[in-house]
Amino acid sequence: MANLPDEKGHFDQYGGLFVAETLMHAIDQLNKAYEKYRNAPDFIAEFQYELKHFVGRPSPIYHAKRWSQELGGAQIWLKREDLNHTGAHKINNCIGQMLLAKRMGKTRIIAETGAGMHGVATATVAARYGLECVVYMGAEDVRRQAANVHRMKLLGATVVPVVSGSKTLKDALNDAMRDWVANVDNTFYIIGTVAGPHPYPMMVRDFQQVIGQECIEQMQEYVGRQPDYVVACVGGGSNAMGIFYPYIPYTDVALRGVEAGGDGIETGRHSASINAGQVGVLHGNRTYIMQNEDGQIQETHSISAGLDYPGVGPEHAWLNDTGRAQYKVINDDEALEAFQHCCRLEGIIPALESSHALAYAAKLAPTLDKDKIILVNLSGRGDKDMHTVAQYLNMEL
Ligand SMILES: *Cc1c(COP(=O)(O)O)cnc(C)c1O
Numbered sequence: 089m090a091n092l093p094d095e096k097g098h099f100d101q102y103g104g105l106f107v108a109e110t111l112m113h114a115i116d117q118l119n120k121a122y123e124k125y126r127n128a129p130d131f132i133a134e135f136q137y138e139l140k141h142f143v144g145r146p147s148p149i150y151h152a153k154r155w156s157q158e159l160g161g162a163q164i165w166l167k168r169e170d171l172n173h174t175g176a177h178k179i180n181n182c183i184g185q186m187l188l189a190k191r192m193g194k195t196r197i198i199a200e201t202g203a204g205m206h207g208v209a210t211a212t213v214a215a216r217y218g219l220e221c222v223v224y225m226g227a228e229d230v231r232r233q234a235a236n237v238h239r240m241k242l243l244g245a246t247v248v249p250v251v252s253g254s255k256t257l258k259d260a261l262n263d264a265m266r267d268w269v270a271n272v273d274n275t276f277y278i279i280g281t282v283a284g285p286h287p288y289p290m291m292v293r294d295f296q297q298v299i300g301q302e303c304i305e306q307m308q309e310y311v312g313r314q315p316d317y318v319v320a321c322v323g324g325g326s327n328a329m330g331i332f333y334p335y336i337p338y339t340d341v342a343l344r345g346v347e348a349g350g351d352g353i354e355t356g357r358h359s360a361s362i363n364a365g366q367v368g369v370l371h372g373n374r375t376y377i378m379q380n381e382d383g384q385i386q387e388t389h390s391i392s393a394g395l396d397y398p399g400v401g402p403e404h405a406w407l408n409d410t411g412r413a414q415y416k417v418i419n420d421d422e423a424l425e426a427f428q429h430c431c432r433l434e435g436i437i438p439a440l441e442s443s444h445a446l447a448y449a450a451k452l453a454p455t456l457d458k459d460k461i462i463l464v465n466l467s468g469r470g471d472k473d474m475h476t477v478a479q480y481l482n483m484e485l
Contacts, residue, residue, distance in 0.1 A: 092403070092406070093286060093289070093290050093402075093403075096286065097285070097286020097287060097289070097290065097373070098286075099289075099402050099403050099405070099406035100406050100409070100410075101367075101374065102367075102373070102374050102375050102402035102403070102405040102406050103286060103289055103373050103374065103375070103402035103403070103406075104285075104286060104373055104374050104402075105285045105286045105372065105373070106285065106369045106372050106373060106374065107265075107285050107372045108269065110269045111265070111268065111269055111272075111285075113272060114268060114269070114272040114277075115285060115286075117192070117272075118188075118192075118287065119286070119287050121188060121191065121192045122188060122287050122291055125187075125188060125191055126291075126294065131187060131188075131191070134187055135183065135184055135187055135295075138183045138187070139180065139183065139298060142173060142179075142183065142216065143172050143173045143179050143180065143183070144171065144172060144173055145172070145180075145298065145302070146302045146306070147167065147168045147169055147171050147172060147299075147302065148168050148171070148306070149165050149166065149167055149168070149303060149306045149307065149310065149463070150165065150166045150168055151163065151164075151165050152164040152165065152166055152430075152433070152434050154433045154434060155429060155430065155433040155434055155450070156453065158429075158433060159450055159453040159454050160453075160454055160458075161452075161453040161454040161455060161456045161457065161458060161460070162316070162317075162452065162453040162456035162457065162458065162460035162461060162462050163453075163458070163459075163460070163461050163462070164449050164450075164453055164462050164464060165307075165311075165315065165461060165462070165463045165464070166434075166436070166463075166464050166465075166466040167299060167302075167303055167331060167463060167464070167465045167466060168466055169299060169327065169465060169466055169467050169468060170436070170438065170439065170442070170466050170467070170468050170469035170470075171469075173212075174208060174209050174212055175439075175468050175469045175471065175472070176205060176209070176327075176439065176467055176468030176469070177296060177299060177326065177327045177330060177465075177467050177468065178205055178206050178209040178280055178326070178468075179209045179212065179213070180295055180296050180298060180299070180330070181209075181278075181280065181292050181295040181296055181326060182206075182209045182210050182212070182213045182278060182280075183213055183295075184291070184292075184294070184295030185276070185278045185279075185291070185292075185295070186213040186214070186216075186217055186219070186276075186278070188276070188291075189219065189276035189278075190217060190219075192276065194219070194274055194275060194276040195219060195220060195274045196219060196220045196221075196222070196271065196274050196275045196276070197210060197213075197214045197219050197220065197221045197222070197275070197276055197277075197278055198221075198222045198223070198224070198264055198267050198268060198271075198275055198276070198277050198278070199221075199222075199223050199224070199264065199277070199278045199279075199280065200223070200224040200225070200257065200260040200261050200263070200264035200280075201223055201224070201225050201229070201236075201257075201260065201280070202225075202226070202229055202256065202257035202260070202393060202394070202396055202397065203229065203233055203236065203393030203394050203396070203472075204225065204229070204233040204235075204236025204237060204239070204240070204393075205236065205280075205393075205394055205468070205472070206280030206281075207223040207225060207236060207240050207245070207247070208236055208239045208240055208243070209280070210223060210245070210278050210280070211223065211239070211240040211243035211244065211245035212243055213278075214243070214244070214245060215243045215244050215245075220246075221243075221244065221245040221246065222245065222246045222248060222267070223240055223245050223246070223247050223248065224248050224250055224260040224261075224263045224264045224267070225237070225247055225248070225249060225250065225260050226249070226250050226254070226255040226256035226257060226259050226260050227249040227250060227251045227255040228254070228255035228256050229255070229256055229257065229260070229393075230247065230249045232393075233393065235472070236472070248263070250262075250263045254387060256387070257396065257397065257398075258370075258385050258398060261371055264277060265277075265372075279292065280292075280324070280326070281323065281324025281325060281326040281397065281401060282296075282324055282325045282326045282329045282401030282402075282403060282404070283324045283325070283370075283371050283372075283373060283375070283397075283399055283400070283401050283402075284371050284372050284373065285371075285372030285373055286373070288372075289373065289401050289402050289403055290403075292326050292329070292401075293326070293329040293330065293333055293401075293403060296326050296327065296329060296330025296333075297329075297330055297333045297334055298330070299327065299330035299331045299465065300318075300330060300331045300332065300333055300334035300335055301334045303318075303331060303334075303335075303463060304334055304335070304338075307461075307463070311461065313461075314335075314338055314340070314341055315341060315461040315462060315463035316340075316341065316342060316456070316460045316461050316462065317341070317342045317343075317344055317449075317452065317460075317461070317462045317463065318331055318332060318335055318341055318342070318343050318344070318462075318463050318465070319344045319345075319346065319445045319448055319449050319452075319462060319463070319464045319465070320332065320344075320345060320346065320445050320464070320465035320467065321345075321346045321347075321348075321392075321395060321441050321442055321443075321444040321445040321465075321467060322345040322346060322347050322362075322395070322400060322404060322415065323348070323359075323392075323394050323395040323396070323397045323441060324397045324399070324400065324401055325345070325400050325401035325403070325404045326401070327465050327467035328345050328404065328465065329401060329403055329404065330465075331463075331465040332345075332407070332413060336407075336412060342414075343407070343412060343413035343414070344413065344414055344415075344416060344448060344452075345362070345404060345407075345408075345413055345414070345415040345416070346415070346416050346417070346418050346444045346445045346447075346448045347359065347360035347361065347362060347363055347395070347400075347415055347416070347417050347418075347444075348360060348388075348389075348390035348391075348392060348395035348396070348417075348418070348420075348423075348444055349363075349417040349418055349419035349420070349422075350388075350389040350390050350391070350419065350420055351389065351419065351420060352419050353417060357389040358388070358389060358390065358417070358419075359378065359388035359389060359390045359395055359396050359397065359398065360415075360417050361375075361376040361377055361378050361397075361398065361399055361400040362376045362400055362404065362405065362408050362415040363415060363416075363417050364378075365377050365378045365379070365398075365399075365400075366379060367405075368383065370385060370398065370399040371399060373402050374402065375399055375400055375401065375402040375404075375405045376399065376400050376405050376408075377398055377399040377400075378398040378399070379398075385398050386398060390420065391420035391423060391424065391440055391476060391480065392423065392439065392440035392441040392443070392444065392473070392476075393440075393476075394439070394440075394441040394468075395441050395444065416448050418444040418445075418447045418448050420480075422444075422447040422451075423440060423443040423444045423446075423447050424440075424443070424477070424480055424481075425447065426438075426443045426444075426446040426447035426450050427440060427443040427446070427470065427473075427477065429446075429450065430443065430446055431470075436466070436469075437469060437470040437471065438466055438468075438469065438470050439466075439467060439468035439469055439470045439472070439473060440470065440473045440476065440477070441467055441468060442464075442465070442466045442467045442468055442470075443470075445464050445465060445466075445467070446464055446466075449462045449464045
């Protein structure tokens with residue numbers, strides 16, 4: 089397969105660079121810096137050192153034996169990104185972008201966040217490296233995600249509630265872009281998923297590909313072969329791109345992304361951009377997005393706040409169209425059921441986002457022979473989801 093994106097950031101018709109003229113200077117600067125450092129030995133060495141000593145990598149792979157046995161088909165293996173510092177894969181990318189920001193001489197970091205997980209990861213690395221950190225968050229999300237707002241503040245970040253529009257992630261995206269335009273000289277914008285204008289989708293993928301690279305080594309070492317399927321949940325798509333990308337040349341390995349079906353595609357309350365969206369432009373790139381007839385971005389819904397993004401990374405749009413990866417849908421109630429099975433059968437409380445990938449694997453496993461292997465990216469831990477789960481299950485907290 090071609091080595092994408094091209095120099096303009098295109099994955100065929102997807103991706104690219106759709107930003108205001110006023111941002112071109114910042115984007116140019118970022119492109120040049122990333123080209124300069126992405127293959128520089130000292131940059132790579134520092135990144136790897138941080139992943140090992142600050143994040144705790146490599147994260148293990150783990151055979152979910154009891155669950156596999158109960159399902160009676162293929163063997164399910166988990167890639168344990170939940171064991172990373174801060175509890176998910178997002179920290180890998182934040183460290184990479186922070187090391188770049190430092191080399192570019194930036195002193196201020198901005199980010200936008202929906203559920204707050206990317207905000208917490210960004211505030212964490214800003215504290216680690218001593219940079220000022222401002223996080224934009226929809227006022228409605230600030231209210232819903234009070235614990236993460238508190239975490240960001242403890243880590244020394246300023247959280248700015250955004251009161252325009254629907255007061256959620258898409259409004260925070262706009263304000264972060266505006267801040268960047270106004271403060272390009274000293275400010276680096278850390279985007280949390282494989283979206284945004286070029287070079288972000290490529291850069292975030294590159295920083296997250298450590299997940300798949302480790303899996304290839306670990307599967308060989310502990311199982312003696314590569315899996316038959318690799319499964320990951322898809323919000324913006326960074327944990328999925330991180331595990332998929334190194335596997336793209338392994339054509340015997342099937343790649344399955346799992347989108348959030350929310351209350352069900354037919355209800356319109358979901359966030360399945362590939363399965364039920366259209367091609368359009370969002371967040372500086374062309375991809376599948378959720379929009380209404382007037383081209384307005386639609387409100388999305390999912391039990392997992394981290395999958396609640398109205399678009400998807402352009403490389404996934406391309407992988408979908410070429411058929412190299414397929415994208416499935418899992419609804420809220422199916423994810424919640426998989427969440428409970430993982431807790432009780434494996435002693436692991438998974439993130440609700442990751443529970444979508446688990447639910448798809450649990451559907452797939454019984455249709456396959458016992459000697460087949462499904463490797464699921466367990467993108468994060470579920471401690472953050474206790475309130476949501478309690479609410480859905482009518483449990484007291
Ligand atoms: C943010 C998040 C996701 C969704 O983001 P991607 O960019 O699609 O990976 C998935 N899982 C967890 C645990 C998250 O925190």
